[in-house]
Amino acid sequence: MQKGQVRKAISGFYYVYVDGQTYQTRGRGNFRVKNMAPLIGDFVDFESDNLTEGVLLDIYPRKNELVRPTVANVDCGVIVMSAIEPDFSSYLVDRFLVYLEANNISPIIYVTKIDLLDETAKADMLEYKTYYESIGYKMILSDYPAGASSLEALVTNIGKGMAVFMGQSGAGKSTLLNQLMPELDLQTGEISTSLGRGRHTTRHVELHPVGDALIADTPGFSTIDLIDIEAVDLPSFFPDFEALRDQCRFGGCMHINEPNCRVKEAVASGEVAPYRYEHYLQFHEEIVGRKPMYIKKNKR
Numbered sequence: 001m002q003k004g005q006v007r008k009a010i011s012g013f014y015y016v017y018v019d020g021q022t023y024q025t026r027g028r029g030n031f032r033v034k035n036m037a038p039l040i041g042d043f044v045d046f047e048s049d050n051l052t053e054g055v056l057l058d059i060y061p062r063k064n065e066l067v068r069p070t071v072a073n074v075d076c077g078v079i080v081m082s083a084i085e086p087d088f089s090s091y092l093v094d095r096f097l098v099y100l101e102a103n104n105i106s107p108i109i110y111v112t113k114i115d116l117l118d119e120t121a122k123a124d125m126l127e128y129k130t131y132y133e134s135i136g137y138k139m140i141l142s143d144y145p146a147g148a149s150s151l152e153a154l155v156t157n158i159g160k161g162m163a164v165f166m167g168q169s170g171a172g173k174s175t176l177l178n179q180l181m182p183e184l185d186l187q188t189g190e191i192s193t194s195l196g197r198g199r200h201t202t203r204h205v206e207l208h209p210v211g212d213a214l215i216a217d218t219p220g221f222s223t224i225d226l227i228d229i230e231a232v233d234l235p236s237f238f239p240d241f242e243a244l245r246d247q248c249r250f251g252g253c254m255h256i257n258e259p260n261c262r263v264k265e266a267v268a269s270g271e272v273a274p275y276r277y278e279h280y281l282q283f284h285e286e287i288v289g290r291k292p293m294y295i296k297k298n299k300r
């Protein structure tokens with residue numbers, strides 16, 4: 001028996017990678033009975049005498065599980081955000097950050113279309129970078145189309161982990177994935193009429209090695225919801241607030257109506273970026289106000 005990771009699945013076959021080899025396997029019959037469907041990214045036990053007739057025996061517990069793309073055990077989420085066209089949105093960045101934090105995934109912010117900015121807008125972008133990096137998030141400004149150093153920085157920062165790319169439509173996800181993995185040849189820009197189909201429709205996700213990293217080749221979420229997040233957990237997904245929490249007068253401070261709240265003081269003084277706090281309040285309101293039928297199904 002060996003342990004490996006599922007990197008690809010096609011018509012009932014699971015392709016399990018271990019030590020430089022890929023084994024074609026099938027799920028054991030009782031997989032279905034036990035309601036265990038292997039996902040890309042799953043660590044599995046399998047048995048195989050050769051490279052093509054393996055049997056999947058068991059799936060290891062997952063660190064996390066995403067729906068779009070459908071993958072398990074994601075280490076790193078690359079938030080692809082354009083600086084312009086569509087405009088940079090710190091609201092969306094923060095939304096993705098909260099989602100990733102809640103799913104135990106390390107975020108990296110990658111900003112595209114820097115080449116289209118004037119000097120003033122570039123300076124604004126550097127200000128965002130300074131703030132996000134001060135609270136522990138790597139933010140990379142693309143040097144597309146000139147160089148490759150932003151790509152190198154991205155791969156280096158993903159490290160040995162498995163990464164999924166996400167971001168709004170037109171942000172440049174496919175362009176970036178193509179830069180990292182030219183063999184993918186994902187369509188970018190306008191939807192091709194000659195092929196007569198939309199993009200990202202027929203692809204099956206597959207994990208590709210790039211440097212030490214493993215990258216999911218299908219761009220993920222363009223928008224996300226906060227359905228699985230409880231209001232009381234929300235402050236813990238803001239590292240800038242977390243760093244000050246001990247100095248709030250009340251333990252469990254939500255930084256909203258409590259007196260002597262260190263976070264609110266820091267927002268007033270500019271130590272915490274006011275837009276971060278505004279987004280926090282918006283997410284909080286959204287979570288508190290959601291309809292009961294949306295209340296989370298499983299406890300974390």
Ligand SMILES: Nc1nc2c(ncn2[C@@H]2O[C@H](COP(=O)(O)OP(=O)(O)OP(=O)(O)O)[C@@H](O)[C@H]2O)c(=O)[nH]1
Binds near residue numbers: 113142170187
């Ligand atoms: N000037 C410039 N254009 C870029 C950059 N990155 C992407 N683009 C262009 O922006 C457009 C959208 O890029 P895509 O890669 O298709 O964006 P996407 O995020 O995959 O979009 P969806 O498929 O709609 O989710 C394309 O025309 C790209 O050529 C960049 O850094 N600079």
Ligand SMILES: [Zn+2]
Binds near residue numbers: 245255258260261263
């Ligand atoms: Zn507080």
